[in-house]
Amino acid sequence: MSSSVVKTTEELVKPIVEEKNLELVDVEYVKEGKNWFLRVYIDKDGGVDISECGEVSELLSSKLDETDPIKDPYFLEVSSPGVERPLKSKSDFASNINKNVYVKLYEPINGDKEYQGTLLKFTNDIATIEYKVKTQKKQVDIPFDKIAKARLAVVL
Known part of the structure; x- marks a missing residue:
């Protein structure tokens, strides 16, 4: 199930980050304790700031509400990958x-x-x-x- 959530989230967030000239670094859907977290990592040259993360979070949240790909309650987090950013591609x-x-x-x-x-x-x-x-x-x-x-x- 988590791989389909990640794939759907990637499809929803890609146009948002591209429009804002940002890079989608990674998407994770993980359970920690009893809570589910949908984490989206974005970046750009020079790094992203909190307002950019907030804008992407709001836009993505609306898209997720429309398509409703996740049945369980979860927390959406949009952030920079930080200094130890993953190398995926x-x-x-x-x-x-x-x-x-x-x-x-x-x-x-x-x-x-x-x-x-x-x-x-x-x-x-x-x-x-x-x-x-x-x-x-x-x-x-x-x-x-x-x-x-x-x-x-x-x-x-």
Whole structure:
């Protein structure tokens, strides 16, 4: 059920964000405790502000009320993805070269299923990440279809 809610929400919100020159980053429909949350993450160069999130929330809320795709009570949240924004598409990878990323894989490469480091390049659907093992720098090539989850990562 949650995948159909996500798909319907994406279809409803895409024209709204495109009209406002924003980017739809992600949609989640998750249960936390006894409550359901429909979360929509939007962004643009330089980030989004609270008024933009509010406008998208109001417009989307009206569309959701019209189509009524969700039978259970839920909370709608529209926000920025934050500094650890998810990387979902190939274009997300291509536009985040030289940034720090965290990648979790479906199956191990070189014995590891998780890597954090600098995304050096994304060519022919392969992400090349430079990471450190103690004091040594190493590189790994990860095919896009082997990536289960990825996001930008904050380095402290």
